[in-house]
Amino acid sequence: MQTTSSIDDLRTGLSGSLFLPDDDGYDEARLAWNLAVDQRPAAVAVPADVPDVQQIVRTAAASGLGVLTQPNGHAAARDLSGIVLVRPHAFDEISIDAEHRTARVGAGVNWGRVLQQLKGTGLIALAGSNPEVNTVGYSLDGGHSMFGRAYGLQAPAITAVELVDASGEFRRVTDDSDPELLWALRGAGGLFGVVTAIEFSLFEGDELYGGALLFPADRAADLLTAVFEVAAAEPALGLSFGMMNFPDAPGLPEPLRGKTLASVAALHVGDAASGASRIAALRSVGAPVADTFRAFGIEDLAAVAAEPTDPMGFEDWSSATSGYDAQSAAGLVQAFHDASAQGLSRLEVRPFGGALVGGDRSHAIAAHVAAPAYLGASVFAPPASALGETSAAFAPLASAVATTPATGNVATLMDHRATLADAYDEESIARLRALKSERDPGGVIRAARELP
Incomplete structure (x- = not known):
């Protein structure tokens, strides 16, 4: 050869x-x-x-x-x-059909451009909060967003996929043309071809309200407990709890520099008044170091989230979790502090629930999320030689999450050690294997998330 x-x-x-x-x-x-x-x-x-x-x-x-x-x-x-x-950079088309509430996006387009195109339409896409994340890759891998508890994952919103399959044939895949393949593409799409464009549904979101509250670290356990109490009471409210060790760096503002802080981000589809009432219990945790909540349009989603947008070095760890009450929250916060001594930088917990639990798995492999919540953590800027050698920093978290076990996850949230079996049940994995064997027996098409 x-x-x-x-x-x-x-x-x-x-x-x-x-x-x-x-x-x-x-x-x-x-x-x-x-x-x-x-x-x-x-x-x-x-x-x-x-x-x-x-x-x-x-x-x-x-x-x-x-x-x-x-x-x-x-x-x-x-x-x-x-x-x-x-690298599909040349596939850079975007078109929004506001009348039919659909979008068509090429495989080289990041979410930031899509959100700008939605300005003034009164519609939202189930986008990730980072504008530099690729729209198609995110969508094919499930696509969890702060809109997820209101509208579900992004993958089931896909209505058509255009791709070159393992034989080199160009195909347009819809529910009419190939429902079995589209089922798999909605959550395990990287396994079945080089995708050049997708089309997906948009949702109502004329008014949005969101932001973050930052608290001193000694409020972390109470804040995490409150997050899950609010999640139970407000199933459509997007929520994310975090802890961060901020470096003592000149570029950071004084309230953050060299501090360990706890945070909660929330997103409400609706007006500011109704949104503020839904997060009142979070504000009651204490006096925040910072409060960034405001009304905004979909084009400003990335600014509200304020995530880093430049490449950097990191090592991630993730797990499903069953959620937190006062006792388990205190245990996780202590685990974060123990892990910080080993170099841990950040921790995030996202409640699932809401619309994420009600989807029809016959429509999309990523139609719903089995786990009650996600837990993720990172070590920032490890040396290149240390990738995969930071287990000491994650060990306390692994011990803590063993007390709150759960199964199921979203592929876009999982670390590089995970396979699709960490996101989907055995029946769905078997169905994926059969389809992969039929459509790509030579295993030409590879994906970041592998079949186990």
């Missing part, structure tokens, strides 16, 4: 670009969003159009190579040797 020759030949046939390990530009093209990941694919392809994608897939298959799509480098961690990495 003439692998090198075939890939070299591919370069001359593409309208786009191809980078091999010895080429200028390869090191930049292969970068992951997580700068602690040193991924080295067999080649990086930047197709200009659908025929380019077809040629990439067919050449890779003939050469014994896999194909993995990674728009911005998120969810990177698996070994990419023997894999052609596809």
Whole structure:
């Protein structure tokens, strides 16, 4: 098998670009969003159009190579040797049909651009809070947002997917044309082709209210308890609890610099008055260090969330959890402090529930979330050699979450150690395996989230 020759030949046939390990530009093209990941694919392809994608897939298959799509480098961690990495930057279309409440988005488009296009429509997409996250990748992997408790995950909102399949054929997949494949694409989409565009439903959201409250660390356990009490009382309110060790860095404002703080973020689909009443119990926890709640439009979602938007190095850990009362909240907060001594930077807990539990699994593999809540944590800026060697920082959290066990998760939230079996039940995994064996028996198409 003439692998090198075939890939070299591919370069001359593409309208786009191809980078091999010895080429200028390869090191930049292969970068992951997580700068602690040193991924080295067999080649990086930047197709200009659908025929380019077809040629990439067919050449890779003939050469014994896999194909993995990674728009911005998120969810990177698996070994990419023997894999052609596809960057679909050229697929940059966006169209909004406000009358029919649908959007069409190319595989190279990030959420920030989509949210700007929704300005003034009175409609929202079930977008992630970071504007630099790719719309298509997020959607295909489930897509949990602060709108999830009101409207569910993003994946079930997908109405059509255009892709090049493992045989190199271009296909438009809908519920009418191929319901079984669309079921799988709604949550495990990276396994079945190089997606070039998706279409999805939009939702009502003319008025939005949200922001964050920051408290001293000694209020953390009471705040976490209150978050789950409010979650039970307000099933449509988006909620996220966090703890953060802020560095003593000159660029940070004084209330944050060198401090450990607890926080709660919330998002309400509705006006400011009704939103403020729904978070009153959170404000009663104590005097906040900061309060950023305000009314806003969908185009300002990223500014309200205020997440970092630049690549950085980190190591993540995640788990499902059954939720928190006063006793278990105190245990988790203590675990955070114990883990901080080992280098832990941040902790996040997101209650699920609401619309996330009621979806029809026959419509989408990611139709609903079984677990009551998600727990995630990060070590920021570990040295490149330390990826995967930060287990000491996560051990206290693993012990704590063992007292609040749960199963099921959302693929977009899981760390790189997880497989799709951590998100979906055995019946769904078996159905996925059967479909993968039928549609891609050679295993040409690879995904960040693997089948176990």
